[in-house]
Amino acid sequence: MFPISEEKQLERDERLENEQENQQTNESAGKLKNQGEWFVVHTYSGHENKIKVDMTKRIESMNMKDKIFDIIIPEEQEIEYKSGKKKITSKKVFPGYIIVNMIMDEDSWYVVRHTPGVTGFVGSGGKPIPLQPEEIGKILKQMGLGEGKPKFVDIKIGESIRVKTGPFANFEGTVKELLPDRGKVKVNISMFGRETPVELDYEQIDKI
DSSP states (O other): OOOOOHHHHHHHHHHHHHHHHHSOOOTTGGGGTTOSEEEEEEEOTTOHHHHHHHHHHHHHHTTOTTTEEEEEOOEEEEEEEETTEEEEEEEESSTTEEEEEEOOSHHHHHHHHTSTTEEEEOEETTEEOOOOHHHHHHHHHHHTOTTOOOOOTTOOTTOEEEEOSSTTTTOEEEEEEEETTTTEEEEEEEETTEEEEEEEEGGGEEEO
16 A cells, blocks of 8 residues: 655655644644554564654654554563562563554555554555454453453452462452452451451452
8 A cells, every 4th residue: 555666755754854843733632542543563573662662753753643643562461470479571462563543544654654664554455454443442451451451340348269379379268358449359368267368469369
């Protein structure tokens, strides 16, 4: 889509950069965020973070904030417990891809497509095809964005749970307090014939 020669690339770069000097910053650009469509962009694997930074700089320098609103690298957090300590690491869901929220036209296509490290848009027959709402919704939810990951809202005070991971793994207890803002729950666990209050992450427990 929109093939362009090297000479025209340089001309358009210069024109778009000059437009920045002739236009005031669009103060409402932030309000337009996520008003476009989400497109999947193929990149060099392992360079996604650098490409995101470079693309953000191009968007700013070419005054395209009113057409290109957001760039995300699909990642999810993995939680591990080693020696009783919680460790959170980020894992790329789709290595070699980033997702851009934008209004697709010739200029916005050009800015994204010619960012160093970008090899093309995902589409059919050379035409970029936007993600369906349910597709981007699923990706954002997996990342903990959008509506967010479920926080065990069905767990109530007084219910019984079993601990899955951490130093109290396999112990059972009773929910005493919910701390949704922190993603934690306070539980009384029966240990050595007495109840011991502990604070656990939602991910560590299962309802019995």
